[in-house]
Amino acid sequence: MGVNQCAYGRAMTTSVAPAVRSSEPATAPPVAPGIDDGCCAASDDALMDADRAACLAAVFKALSDPTRVRLVGYLASAHGGTVCACHLPGRLGISQPTQSHHLKTLAGAGIVTREQRGRWAHYTVVPEALDVARDYLGTSIGSARCC
Numbered sequence: 001m002g003v004n005q006c007a008y009g010r011a012m013t014t015s016v017a018p019a020v021r022s023s024e025p026a027t028a029p030p031v032a033p034g035i036d037d038g039c040c041a042a043s044d045d046a047l048m049d050a051d052r053a054a055c056l057a058a059v060f061k062a063l064s065d066p067t068r069v070r071l072v073g074y075l076a077s078a079h080g081g082t083v084c085a086c087h088l089p090g091r092l093g094i095s096q097p098t099q100s101h102h103l104k105t106l107a108g109a110g111i112v113t114r115e116q117r118g119r120w121a122h123y124t125v126v127p128e129a130l131d132v133a134r135d136y137l138g139t140s141i142g143s144a145r146c147c
Contacts, residue, residue, distance in 0.1 A: 062109035082124045
């Protein structure tokens with residue numbers, strides 16, 4: 001029995017029926033008339049470069065947490081384009097160390113920049129980093145750019 005994660009975060013169990021042994025030889029299922037069941041060759045051009053995939057994965061991994069998505073949205077909409085860490089909303093419902101962890105993750109992925117001004121850190125969204133994800137999601141693999 002295996003457990004699969006469904007799209008809404010609930011666990012869904014599936015069971016696999018035991019294999020039945022038969023003395024009959026296995027045959028392929030019938031194919032409808034006029035349908036070619038032959039396999040077509042894959043295009044070598046369709047596979048994304050490994051470095052580009054790693055770049056995109058880092059951006060998507062950093063954005064895979066709802067709190068980080070909320071932080072990016074808040075920073076992106078900030079008047080003046082930068083926010084002091086002391087002004088980040090308490091209504092996020094997270095502690096200061098957790099907030100610092102999320103901001104460090106976003107900065108590590110290049111989504112935000114951190115500038116130390118005296119005692120306080122100021123964060124700014126890097127629009128180009130979000131453009132990478134936007135371009136990839138909005139176009140075909142062949143024309144999207146990364147890093």
